[in-house]
Amino acid sequence: xxxxxxxxxxxxxxxxxxxxxxxxxxxxxxxxxxxxxxxxxxxxxxxxxxxxxxxxxxxxxxxxxxxxxxxxxxxxxxxxxxxxxxxxxxxxxxxxxxxxxxxxxxxxxxxx
Amino acid sequence: xxxxxxxxxxxxxxxxxxxxxxxxxxxxxxxxxxxxxxxxxxxxxxxxxxxxxxxxxxxxxxxxxxxxxxxxxxxxxxxxxxxxxxxxxxxxxxxxxxxxxxxxxxxxxxxxxxxx
Numbered sequence: 001x002x003x004x005x006x007x008x009x010x011x012x013x014x015x016x017x018x019x020x021x022x023x024x025x026x027x028x029x030x031x032x033x034x035x036x037x038x039x040x041x042x043x044x045x046x047x048x049x050x051x052x053x054x055x056x057x058x059x060x061x062x063x064x065x066x067x068x069x070x071x072x073x074x075x076x077x078x079x080x081x082x083x084x085x086x087x088x089x090x091x092x093x094x095x096x097x098x099x100x101x102x103x104x105x106x107x108x109x110x111x112x
Numbered sequence: 113x114x115x116x117x118x119x120x121x122x123x124x125x126x127x128x129x130x131x132x133x134x135x136x137x138x139x140x141x142x143x144x145x146x147x148x149x150x151x152x153x154x155x156x157x158x159x160x161x162x163x164x165x166x167x168x169x170x171x172x173x174x175x176x177x178x179x180x181x182x183x184x185x186x187x188x189x190x191x192x193x194x195x196x197x198x199x200x201x202x203x204x205x206x207x208x209x210x211x212x213x214x215x216x217x218x219x220x221x222x223x224x225x226x227x228x
Binding site: 006103 | 222
């Protein structure tokens with residue numbers, strides 16, 4: 001079993017829909033949880049980060065962490081074609097600059 | 113520049129040749145990472161440099177892979193005797209140690225390696 005599992009998609013939804021992206025993980029030592037967005041032929045960029053369980057909202061994006069279930073989610077409201085990208089979840093155990101463990105990424109397509 | 117710079121952006125080589133990939137991190141960032149991204153495989157950690165400490169090489173897939181970081185800045189990833197399975201996008205990232213935004217890595221656009 002991989003440490004982080006993420007459905008690669010593709011996930012195709014119409015413009016304006018609410019999108020739900022998810023990851024599950026197996027290592028309870030993970031404390032920091034992130035979502036990165038990666039456009040085609042670009043490097044990933046940090047979209048959201050959360051520490052421990054709970055919700056965090058930033059504009060149209062909400063990140064949710066449920067440590068008891070080892071499950072994290074990213075919700076996108078009022079989805080736009082410009083949101084079409086690959087979304088990678090990532091997590092780490094410590095608060096320092098050590099590396100992240102990534103999911104495989106979900107390819108999201110927002111249809112105009 | 114303001115971001116992480118990688119070169120070459122694309123590299124096509126023949127099986128058995130050596131390749132060097134370069135990364136120029138954001139000025140002042142003390143942590144530097146190399147990841148490999150293959151189709152359908154996500155980001156695979158390769159190596160991590162932090163300041164003057166010994167690098168964490170635990171992700172390097174074989175002894176054909178090596179990396180160095182000179183003067184705490186520019187890094188070079190070297191792949192010797194390339195194999196077709198080495199074909200991937202090699203991503204470099206840098207980070208401020210003890211960054212307030214824990215876990216924020218800044219990525220370059222990657223070097224796309226194709227081994228024929």
